[in-house]
Amino acid sequence: MASGLPKRIIKETERLVAEPVPGIHAVPHEDNLRYFDVSIHGPAQSPYEGGIFRLELFLPEDYPMTPPKIRFLTKIYHPNIDRLGRICLDVLKGNWSPALQIRTILLSIQALLGAPNPDDPLANDVAQRWKEDEKAAIATAREWTRTHAMT
């Protein structure tokens, strides 16, 4: 897209700034408008409450035909997010639809924090622990949040 940013990306960016979603911030890099610094507040009543999680988001060349690439930068203990920060979320993979947007994707991720799904794990060890001893797992998650997401 040497000719410039597609209208859609400009529009989405403008809207993210003009009508921000509570608990979510997304700001594009000045030198690369396809690259966003994202922070998501851990949802209330979740082990992540109080934490602010940093993510990076990149809009590939053929966006919105293909989904954005998103990764947690902040360490997080979650059955659907692995040690590298990669996220297991259907809408980021096969269920992506161009009708989805940055905003909706980030909302989905926020929702994923509120509702971990150990039956479709990405981090196997975390998921196993989650299944075997949910309380302990949640405690670890809180612990990690305090250590990594509250500084």
Added chain:
Amino acid sequence: MAETHLIKRRKVENGESNEAIPDDGFDPDMIAAVIGEHLPGDTLRRLKDVSGGNLERAINMYFDGSWNASSSFPQQSNAFGPLQPMSSPRKRPAASSSSHATERRGEPSSVTATAAESGVDLKSMPGRRYLGAFGVGGWATRSGTSLLQHGQEVRIERQKMTSKPQGSKKATIVRRKTQDIVVRFTDPKGQEVGRLPQETAEYISALLDQKIIALEGTCVYAPEQIRTNDTIFLQLRCYMLREAFERRLAPLDSETTDFFGPKETEDERAMRMRQVGLVKLFSEIGLEPIKSNGLDQKSKRAAILDSAEEPKATQPDPEAEEGKELEQDQLDALYRKAQSFDFNSPEAEPADTFALNLRPYQKQALHWLLNKERNVANREDVSMHPLWEEYPWPTQDLDGNHIPPVEGAAQFYVNPYSGELSLDFPRQEQNCLGGILADEMGLGKTIEMLSLIHTNKSPSDYKPKKTIPGILEKVSTTLVVAPMSLLSQWELETEAASKEGTLKPFVYYGNDKKSNLQLLLSSKGAPDVIITSYGTVLSEYNQVLKGGTGDGGLFSICFYRIILDEAHYIKNRLSKTAKACYELLSEHRWVLTGTPIVNRLEDLFSLVKFLRVDPWQSFTFWKSFITTPFENKEFLRALDVVQTVLEPLVLRRTKDMKLPNGDPLVPLPGKTTIIEKVQLSNKEREVYDFIQDRAKKTFKHNLEAGTLMKSYTSILAQILRLRQSCCHPTLIRKKEAVADELEAEAAYDVANGLADDMDLNELLDRFSVESSGNETNANTYGAHVLKQIKEEVEGECTFCCAEPMENQSVTSCFHAACRDCWFSFISHERELEKLPLCPSCRSPINERDIFEVVRGDDNNNDEEVLLRRVNSSHTSAKLHALIAKLKDMRKTEPDTKATVFSQFTSFLDLIGPALARERIPFVRFDGSMSQQARKAVIDQFKKHHGGMVMLLSLKAGGVGLNLTEAKRVFMMDPWWSFAVEAQAIDRVHRMGQMHDVTVHRFVVEDSVEERMINKIQARKKFIASSLGMMGDEEKKQVWLSFSDFFFESWWWWWCADADYIGTHR
């Protein structure tokens, strides 16, 4: 015969004067022997004269006394046949040469110059007259001493070889090969001494055999001791025999053109031998004409002899064109000369009945036309037929003795081109009362001719009259012969140019042809103008040739005037159409053409032949002065002659001529040409690439195998497909396969409740019915979207967030987005080998089921909203581009009429329905239509109020039509040479056009079309002129020498030349 000669010789030896009584069998001794007394010399001469040299009759006449009665005596028993005046019993007004129509019917033809009412009485001519003498070196066939002495008379004898009995094929061939030309000379005793040399004998033999001349010889020198093969010098005195002038000649008109054709008959051969003989003889005895057509005598004779060479053994293809092509600069030079039009020449006002206003230059044309037609009335002086030459009879013989003149016959006439002889003055019969109107296309040739028809009507005493051979003469009607596609235009323009009821046109074609023209034209309300096609002329001609009577047809009328429109239709003189046109009868003959010479000088000959312009309508003459010098590279001389032919005959002005004040001759409104670049859709591009790859492979394969020259047809066919696929992929597919597919698609649509065009209101009704019964989310949503669409609540595009959407389109699940977004999404998914799903409801979607929302037609019904299938198999990128342009045009200038040209009628088949879907009124004009249908279509287009589109095939609609009602031109596909397209564009941008004209040329980007426009059209001329002159082998060499070039270059060279070959086949 031999005996009488002996008697006479004896007399000479006896020292008696023979009183210059010629040695032709009219022997005084013989008469004396019969009547018992010797007659005085003048009585003898008188007897000889009145009896025509016939001894037997002379004796009879002497006895019955009729020889002395008066100067008119019965001649019926003349051994040489009746000597009636040969004026034509039914002379046609305009037929300056003998008329072919009658010859066909087996009637005797006439030789115009042989005798006329006022002609010299042949009977007053002596049996022979001294013409001149020349020396020749004969060779001896005998040895001996004192065989001949100086001053001794010799006799010149022809002795035919005894022909072997016929029957065996071999004998005939042998005889033919050794054409007997031997001319012997004998001593006074009749014993052969020698023979004339071959080159003299060649022509002398023919003249002797045909009883044109008689020869008397005197020995000038012979060696005392003669051995075989010695040269004996003779003086030959030459006498012209009266029979030479009596002899009726075979017709010498159209058949001359076949003179060197495959089958020269014995008669024709004899004629040719005689022609050649006369020319050689006259040149040998140094006889010069006192009057001739002014061309240099020496070169003239050389030219005649040159062109009368023995016919070639090769059999020319009668339809093949002959003559060398003219180089462009030669043609230019020729035209420049012919175009020196004097803008100060006088004007003529058209008659009151003419309804149009003429421009000044058109009034000048009228003046010229009138002058050409009225020429005959003004001409008082009688001039000699330009083919003939006048010769004086010598007044002195060889020895300087005075020859008594014959009263009233001091000269004779020779036609060196045919060998005809005459004692009568060969009057130049009415020369061509017509000509060639060669104004460039668009200057109004038709209007000019119509003004002539109005202004120069036939004389008031004209009453149709039937003559003996079944020809209706004195008809006041003008016959127009035009290509079929122009018939109705002639009819319309005739009506438009005439005040109501003053000129009645009648189209004689197809069903209208049933009428009997003779009846029609002798009836009261006879049409003033009959319009017919070349095809009709040809088919009637064929009927007459087959022995039909032709009664009531075109060939049974002698028209007042004939006009051949687009006369290059007859440019090939050997074509049947041309021959048919030559035969039409009329007083005034005109041809209209923008290009009198297409590319050969012979093109012009055919026009001249039709016009019956003497002397040029004689092909021998034409060949002598134009073709032969031209082929001998004496271009200037040939072109000079052509110039003299053209000058009095042709009126030609071009569009870019300027008036003396600097104004253009024809101020035309401006013309803007816009190249509309079209991008193929992905699917179309796939098809295109596939065909291109295949074509390249074929090409490469043939190149490597060395079979390039042989395979051009198949490569040409592939290029054609390539060009077709630029228009619409369907064009290249088999009709059956397309039909099957269409059927399957239709079935699918029925099952899914879809169609190419869906009315939104109807859909909404359907949804509400379905929803009330079985309420599913999808349906509710569909209804919701449709309602939104209807109420013009436009959301933003799912894909690109555009708001409003560009060309809002919905899927079969009725989700909306920009049209192009849908397609790029679907193709993206396909590339990843994923099933494209609707981003909103995830139901499967496809390219075909994308429907564009079309709101209200421009002028009617804003309420209406249509969902129109974008990718119906009925559309293509180019078609879509055209429709978009036309829709724009209808919005901004709803009353504009436009023409759409394509070379593929199958493409027109697709454009038509597309226009219908858009409710754009249109008509269609193509080559398959009947004449009546064409007329109806042109009428409809011209008379329609408001905007309209005319679809035309480039071929059928490219020439002649006048479509100035339109001011937009859409060229759907480029042709190899732009000239063809330009001609089509000129249908609209021509005289009568009041508005600026915009031309849109659609060109598919990165395709054969683009190259055609950029490279081939530009280079075309060069290729045609350089490659065109080469033989196949040479051409191949040139190609091979280019083999360093990368493939592309080859490929386009090939394209260019493939077309060159294609169009020149």
